[in-house]
């Protein structure tokens with residue numbers, strides 16, 4: 001079966017600075033891949049490659065067997081929804097923007113569009129505030145709306161770039177749970193970039209951990225260990241686990257230039 005995402009011998013550098021190279025990774029439909037690592041290790045750049053916004057400097061990338069391109073195969077959830085204090089947009093309007101006009105048409109298919117929007121709002125539990133102006137919603141409510149927008153086109157692949165940032169722990173768990181529910185219900189492949197490990201620890205099938213030009217891929221329990229991360233960073237790093245809590249202690253800041 002064609003993987004949802006296939007990277008082969010993939011590398012990305014900005015000038016002489018190598019973010020990562022030799023990345024061989026297949027993500028299958030319905031798989032949840034968490035992408036972890038320090039600031040500046042190239043996590044967002046990886047998403048840009050998958051969105052077709054950034055060219056690899058070596059190797060190849062395919063989305064369902066083809067070069068990345070614009071369209072409704074891929075949904076995207078950014079860090080946060082920036083909202084102008086002047087915008088009249090309501091949650092419902094934002095979700096409507098996520099429904100592909102070409103696929104659903106204008107005029108003739110208005111009923112279908114409306115149903116799509118309602119489904120997406122319901123999926124994230126945003127119906128109670130669907131008609132409230134966005135600027136009046138809390139951070140967690142806005143992020144649910146943003147997830148609804150990304151889900152509205154029923155993408156085969158969902159790319160999430162730190163969607164939990166600046167949410168409280170309860171909202172983090174809710175937003176991560178919504179994305180997890182969708183991938184289970186529709187076999188959506190999920191690539192989830194996050195600094196918050198705990199909310200996705202029980203959800204991720206695999207982890208891609210980036211550190212200063214090097215990386216490890218594997219099941220969370222295999223990658224998030226003191227020996228593996230110490231080896232990856234090249235210095236002693238402690239992974240402390242207590243119940244559902246986990247902390248990576250002693251990871252050094254990013255080196256000035258990359259290259260493993």
Ligand SMILES: Nc1ncnc2c1ncn2[C@@H]1O[C@H](COP(=O)(O)OP(=O)(O)OP(=O)(O)O)[C@@H](O)[C@H]1O
Nearest residue numbers: 014015019037038039040041042043044045046195
């Ligand atoms: N177009 C570009 N040209 C040159 N350098 C870039 C470009 N885009 C990103 N960078 C640099 O590449 C590095 C990786 O950026 P990226 O945003 O992918 O990292 P990240 O792992 O997502 O970081 P963070 O966790 O801080 O969001 C950063 O140091 C950034 O400044």
